[in-house]
Amino acid sequence: MTRIYFDNAATTALDKEVLDAMIPYMTTYFGNPSSIYSYGRESRLAIENARKTVAKILNANPGEIFFTSGGTESDNMAIASAIHDLGCRHIITSPIEHHAVLHAVEHFDHDDVVTSSFVKILPDGHIDLEDLEIQLASHSERCLVSLMHANNEIGNLLDIYAAGEICKKYNAIFHSDTVQTVGHYKIDLRSKPVHFATGAGHKFHGPKGVGILYVNDNIKIKPMIHGGGQERNMRAGTENVYGIVGFAKALEVADANMEKEAEVIQSLKSYMIEQLQQHIKGVQFNGDYKGRSLYTVLNVSFPKTEKSEMILFNLDMQGICVSGGSACSSGADVGSHVIRALNNNPNLVPVRFSFCKYNTKEEVDKVVGLLKEMI
Numbered sequence: 001m002t003r004i005y006f007d008n009a010a011t012t013a014l015d016k017e018v019l020d021a022m023i024p025y026m027t028t029y030f031g032n033p034s035s036i037y038s039y040g041r042e043s044r045l046a047i048e049n050a051r052k053t054v055a056k057i058l059n060a061n062p063g064e065i066f067f068t069s070g071g072t073e074s075d076n077m078a079i080a081s082a083i084h085d086l087g088c089r090h091i092i093t094s095p096i097e098h099h100a101v102l103h104a105v106e107h108f109d110h111d112d113v114v115t116s117s118f119v120k121i122l123p124d125g126h127i128d129l130e131d132l133e134i135q136l137a138s139h140s141e142r143c144l145v146s147l148m149h150a151n152n153e154i155g156n157l158l159d160i161y162a163a164g165e166i167c168k169k170y171n172a173i174f175h176s177d178t179v180q181t182v183g184h185y186k187i188d189l190r191s192k193p194v195h196f197a198t199g200a201g202h203k204f205h206g207p208k209g210v211g212i213l214y215v216n217d218n219i220k221i222k223p224m225i226h227g228g229g230q231e232r233n234m235r236a237g238t239e240n241v242y243g244i245v246g247f248a249k250a251l252e253v254a255d256a257n258m259e260k261e262a263e264v265i266q267s268l269k270s271y272m273i274e275q276l277q278q279h280i281k282g283v284q285f286n287g288d289y290k291g292r293s294l295y296t297v298l299n300v301s302f303p304k305t306e307k308s309e310m311i312l313f314n315l316d317m318q319g320i321c322v323s324g325g326s327a328c329s330s331g332a333d334v335g336s337h338v339i340r341a342l343n344n345n346p347n348l349v350p351v352r353f354s355f356c357k358y359n360t361k362e363e364v365d366k367v368v369g370l371l372k373e374m375i
Helices: 016-025 038-057 071-084 099-110 129-137 160-169 241-256 258-279 308-317 337-343 361-374
Strands: 065-068 090-093 115-118 143-146 173-176 196-200 211-215 297-303 348-354
Touching: 016 241, 038 065, 038 241, 065 071, 065 241, 071 090, 071 099, 071 143, 071 173, 071 196, 071 211, 090 099, 090 129, 099 115, 129 143, 129 160, 143 160, 160 173, 241 258, 258 297, 258 361, 297 308, 308 348, 308 361
Parallel strands: 090 115, 090 143, 143 173, 173 196
Antiparallel strands: 065 211, 196 211, 297 348
16 A cells, blocks of 8 residues: 655655765764864764854854754743743733644743733634734733744744734744744745744754754843753753754755745645545635645645544545644644634534645545545
């Protein structure tokens, strides 16, 4: 049975070029980057070259890029730093953020360190920026605003510039989880009014276990992990050298082929929308799926029947990998908090299809054919 993988928003296959770039740092150049002899210097050079590559592609200073273990750590680090180092006492976020943000905010709110509130969501799943401004205007204490650049479940894209300008007006700290957009869109951090942004290698054909936190030069934060003073004293611990090399290489490959691949993947998404509308009665789409939305993500609601209730399980039996929401809840199928916040219709079953450069029209045809039989 050949498998069809339509869950690229959860993770992606490692690119061959990326693996080739990583292997020497697992074998030949295995030195500890903190050692002063040649083995260590080779590893140190690889990290700093990777940092320069990432900074250049994202139009940031190399000094603003910190390597982490991934998006979750980066999000947590940004939120904790905004509270402990930048004096934020109220957090405004949205009910459809990734759990890396929601659970971190909940944790600090629960500990009575800060208060928090949700910004309103418009019917198409976009953030209500007017409500954001009203909330910021009503708080005298310094606020942290944490809103993701693209929603990982429905794909909606935030106007990050407009949100950042509102934050600027009220002297708020702005953190944007850019995990779904780094490596998929040209991101110019120099021109975007954000203080913190995040990335994860495994979302664009890089390795798992490595990410970045962008910290704008204009703010000063304290170390999050104490020990050996690595990452310019911001994050102690021996660096994940081959992961960092892989992250930079994956970003380089993604950046070089971005326009071409975006076009191909967008056409797959559009084709699937057409085919589903043609073949499945009562199908609905979540979010602003034809508007300001990720070209990689399509969230579909199927009419609930005895058959469709088991849709994820049945697709899996046929070798088709899709998800019902975020894959970051360690396999627990508790339904999607994003869909619940949008339109909690118990008669619909939501499924997220997410695409990459390795997917084909034939795969879409096969999946739509199977869905037709199932529903």
